[in-house]
Amino acid sequence: MRGLDLFFLLVLILSIVAVLWPFLFYPMILRVLPTRAEQPGRGLAPSASLLFCAYNEAAAMPDKLANLAMLKHRYPGLEIFAFDDGSSDDTAALIAAQGDLVTLVRGPGRSGKAHGMKQLAARAGGDVLIFTDANVLLDEDTIDSLLARYADPDVGGVLGSLHYMGEGESATASVGSLYWRLEERLKDEESRTGNVLGADGSIFSIRRTLYPDFPDSVLDDLTVSMAVLFAGKRLVKAKDVIARERLVAARGDEYRRKVRIAARAWHTHSYLRPQLRRMDGLDRFKYASRKIVRWFGGLFIATGALAALALALSLSPWMALVGVMIAVVLLALGLRAKGGPLAAVVDILIAYAATFQGVIKAMRGRTVTVWNPAKSR
Template sequence: MMVLQVAFWFLIFLIVYIYFGYPVLLKIISSFKKVPSNEGQTFKPKVTFFIAAYNEEKVIGEKLQNAVGLNYPRELLEIIVVSDDSSDRTNEIVEEYSTKYPFITLNVVKGRKGKTEALNKSVPLAKGDVLVFSDANSMYEKDALLYLVKHFSEPSIGGVCGELKLLNSTNSSIGESEGAYWKYEKLLKTLETQTGTSIVANGSIYAIRRELFKEMNPNVGDDMQNPLIIISQGKRFVYEPNAITKEETSTKEKEEFGRKVRIVTRSFTGIMAYKKVLNPFKNFDFFYKYMSHKFLRWLVPYYMIAVFIMNLFLLEHELYKWVFAAQLLFYGLAVLGIWVKHKITYIPYYFCLVNYAALLGTMRAMTGKRQATWKPTSR
């Protein structure tokens, strides 16, 4: 019984550490660890700006108009739209823009390879020293590129991630929860950067040195792989909060859930493919950050299930009756959140939804299921 109690409280401690203890630990470390800063830098390298697209006829024109309007010298900017064999008017619209703007080119990757493989086949076309990656539905603020690329004046930095701001114009509950999630992610990336290196990117806005690019696994997201590739070469990957892009949040819960399952499936597949970088003796800073920020968090649904089951065998003790009651209340509120859209119910609902997606995603990855291609969503 003692072993069961120790395992029970250890798993609870792990859940609390992942969501609360980890940022506190980073905050403590950041108070005495100093890293190079690039404030005020005006470094302007040659940039190749990749826009990944598959059947994006509804937004590709707006995206290109946004790209050409960025505050960056045109003679230093090259825009390549990577079309994953789009079957709608996406290619036609891009060609119209390339006629007007010679620095815009279209690269159609035949055979529907998926975003990552399409980028693999497109990067060799780049002439820029810095590669910037974006999605078709993501609209950059005018100075976003300037904020991204200034960090490359520091030789130790190999990659930079910008800030995704989600617009919840419909005031949907799923959109509000997504916004809260991204605020939490912003805090983690800020603290990770202050303590050395961040470990994640966002596919809508990040940049890397061209010389550090390596061909990626087609079954894994580019924004998951590139930070690992950069860090494995001894460079830092940092977060720049002033390099801002905006997207609309999804209004469809089923669509958002499917997107999360796909992301976890591809990311968990990725870390299994890049497990060599998780060597604590080579890079402990990266090891504890990746384990805390990503890997252990993907396993939270397994901890939750184990805690619930173990609690059933400990009900003879008064304390464990209260803990079990708290679990029942939490899950009851989560179920109620399906119909009642209030913070009291929707926060537990969203937490359970995210972890259910992690459960399905990790199970799919461990059973060998792959998902290289994607479809545009309302986000």
């Protein structure tokens, strides 16, 4: 084999390893790491405030408010705050009608979730701040199970587990569900071995004294949860704290959502970089494996495909041509399919492409502050 062919083969192998790293090799490494046990403590359970932001979530509000009423009944001392980000539907009116349950803070217009959460955190009086999303429903034992983990004084933040509903409605929903099950298992292993590297907005909590200051342009879920690690405390995951959310079923909605999230995530990464560099070696390894490698997955797939094409050309131009034609046909069939393996593969490729597009967008100085609910949810 010629030197150039060896180079392309090496590039192909490294690209495959990089794409599989967050979902195969990284979990294998985590499983052999020792367990870092939590230390039980004593004393009264801390007080809590639950916060969420909403924009045009009128369709979700009846179920959300009923869910909050159930939580308040189970935990009477719970404070609940909501921020309305200039909704043009009945979201604010529905929340305001439950003034004895939820304290509503109205925004001046579209200012974004990060701005809204900061407004709510400034008003909250609980020892622990619990963050969730407007379209998420929490299981009845959520509050007690979350607060119990704060008995360990070294624990500064606690995540819950997100369970998606509507998995079988489309290939996009099925891929999203599979991805999130893998993500939840990764967080379980990260928690067992020390720290989880960042939270999503479905359900997480921190001690109020650790809540940081940050600009409105960053991803508040990542920024706030990482502040726990930067303060020298543990960020852990509670398997028995369950949040439930409906999956996005349409490819267009999911693509736009992933571009938006990735753009804000990379922008947030840039903002947090000085503090990330001061983390210990294990946490830096976790962060790079679960986040940075994944953000560039689209680039690794493209690089691997080009290396495979170059190898095929060196063997036989006709073989390369046939391979390209087969790939194009399969891609076209997958785009048209409503379900099945081909549709799932196409949705995975689309997800990687959207994530990489968002990263490139952020690298060019662009980010996203406001959001819109997915119509296909």
